[in-house]
Amino acid sequence: MNTETELDELRALVERRAGIHLDETRDRFLAARVREHMQERGITSSSDLLGRVRRSNFEYEALLERLLTQETSFFRYPSVFAALRNTILKEMHARKFWENPRTLRVWSAGCATGEEAYSIAITIADALMFVEAWEIEILATDISAAALRHAERAVYSRRELEALTPEQLETHFARVTGTDQWQVRPRIRKMVRFAPMNLAEPVYAGRMDLVFCMNVMIYFTEERRNALLRGFCDTLNPGGYLVLGHAESLAKCPVKLESCRHGDSLLYRKPLAVVKEAAPAVALEKSL
Numbered sequence: 001m002n003t004e005t006e007l008d009e010l011r012a013l014v015e016r017r018a019g020i021h022l023d024e025t026r027d028r029f030l031a032a033r034v035r036e037h038m039q040e041r042g043i044t045s046s047s048d049l050l051g052r053v054r055r056s057n058f059e060y061e062a063l064l065e066r067l068l069t070q071e072t073s074f075f076r077y078p079s080v081f082a083a084l085r086n087t088i089l090k091e092m093h094a095r096k097f098w099e100n101p102r103t104l105r106v107w108s109a110g111c112a113t114g115e116e117a118y119s120i121a122i123t124i125a126d127a128l129m130f131v132e133a134w135e136i137e138i139l140a141t142d143i144s145a146a147a148l149r150h151a152e153r154a155v156y157s158r159r160e161l162e163a164l165t166p167e168q169l170e171t172h173f174a175r176v177t178g179t180d181q182w183q184v185r186p187r188i189r190k191m192v193r194f195a196p197m198n199l200a201e202p203v204y205a206g207r208m209d210l211v212f213c214m215n216v217m218i219y220f221t222e223e224r225r226n227a228l229l230r231g232f233c234d235t236l237n238p239g240g241y242l243v244l245g246h247a248e249s250l251a252k253c254p255v256k257l258e259s260c261r262h263g264d265s266l267l268y269r270k271p272l273a274v275v276k277e278a279a280p281a282v283a284l285e286k287s288l
């Protein structure tokens with residue numbers, strides 16, 4: 001078996017297990033990362049690598065970590081967080097005001113190193129009226145154990161915190177003594193629970209009011225993407241929102257969610273009325 005065939009086998013294995021479709025446009029990326037991985041671990045042939053990855057979960061996960069793209073940042077799409085602050089939380093507040101307990105469940109699916117989940121928590125803490133009266137849970141999941149460890153430590157450099165206002169930095173972060181690193185304060189950390197989860201497998205995270213799945217499905221095949229989107233749709237409470245990355249949409253997925261434009265972001269909302277039949281997505285476009 002030559003190296004190309006072995007790369008194809010690795011590609012197929014990663015797609016089958018993690019849903020990540022590394023097509024020919026990513027050949028150079030795959031070859032470079034595999035080479036780097038082999039050098040670092042002292043593996044001299046790609047057939048040896050393939051054998052190890054097939055036999056051992058530990059070896060598979062070590063290679064997978066190297067193939068994941070974990071680019072993220074605090075308040076990555078400002079218009080999404082403006083919509084959360086100005087529209088979504090106001091709607092939730094009005095609709096749930098008389099509920100007892102008054103719960104808000106949010107899922108950051110593919111949370112990487114935690115910036116997205118903490119941005120959601122900070123927005124909720126700053127914007128939701130009588131926030132102490134709510135039971136808030138932000139479930140943040142990722143396939144990468146290394147990313148989740150980083151997220152749980154909740155320590156970021158000053159450069160990574162550039163999108164925060166000075167008040168947000170002061171209120172929600174504490175400087176790690178003698179460094180230029182800052183740690184998210186316990187009040188915000190307590191709102192977020194991190195857990196490992198593979199979105200390429202059937203998953204159930206309980207009912208959610210808000211699902212953020214940004215920049216995760218871009219490398220999934222259409223079939224996997226649609227299965228995941230149907231799952232998100234089922235998991236959302238009526239009136240709940242789904243937030244995708246800017247390069248992602250529901251265009252080819254038959255789920256019944258309304259689309260709502262907010263600045264340069266498109267959000268999806270599950271209608272309040274019970275829906276019996278699936279219809280093409282983006283059925284109703286409205287401006288918030």
Ligand SMILES: C[S@@+](CC[C@H](N)C(=O)[O-])C[C@H]1O[C@@H](n2cnc3c(N)ncnc32)[C@H](O)[C@@H]1O
Pocket residue numbers: 018019020068069070071072073076109110111112113116141142143144147197198199200213214215216245
């Ligand atoms: C580009 S980051 C996006 C982070 C964040 N959502 C954002 O938009 O800033 C993509 C994340 O998806 C995760 N991921 C990739 N495949 C996954 C899978 N099958 N299940 C769960 N997470 C996955 C990666 O580990 C990575 O942390």
